[in-house]
Amino acid sequence: MSDVLVALDVPTLGEALALARRVEAHVAGFKVGLELLHAEGPRVLREVVALGRPVFCDAKLHDIPATVARAAARLAACGVRWVSAHALGGPAMLEAAAAGLAGTAGVLAVTVLTSHTGDNLAALGIACPLDEELARLACLAAAAGAEGVVCAPSDLGVVAAAAPGLLRVTPGIRGPGDAADDQARVATAATARSAGAHYLVVGRPITGAPDPAAAARRFGVGFEGTLE
Ligand code: C5P
16 A cells, blocks of 8 residues: 655646556655646646545635635545645644545645745744744644644654644655756655654656656665665
């Protein structure tokens, strides 16, 4: 049983479905992110859901609570399993997201983006240490009814200690020889699993591979040793 959610970061529904079908035997589910959602609209969610796997709609909601509740309800109607919302939107907004999903899907709170470092956060006026910010946002997410958090591999220990009941979904996964791309805090699948990730989000190392199915298989549980 795989714990990999493949990020279908492609611009068209056709490419997303072709990619999903190539890798589906080796993955737990799919993530639809901003590029695909904005290019194709909610029909892409219904089409990917129809493949029969859990779908994480990475909508990264961040607005006033009423707007977020209504947007979340529209996404839940497409049959997705999880929807992301920025924890920085605050407790009322996260509660509104959960209310909008009405129990049919769970909120995954985005804590600190994997592209951020402590220095970036300081430039945004978040002066406390990264771990302190992470713990605060994880506790806030749990109290507001989120099912889980999206956090970087290096954040897993802090998040698990601060809010042990939350599902931990972790992007920023790379094979030992892979480029980090724009991710600032990356780790291998084996490292993320041993640090307590429940699901791994993997994009470019699978979607950009010459053989995405083979790459997806290598990121699966127990196959880490075959990664190059
Ligand atoms: O290609 P790569 O493996 O870096 O893709 C990571 C995916 O996870 C992207 O779709 C990105 O939007 C998403 N993500 C992330 N960091 C977060 C939340 C989501 O990289 N904190």
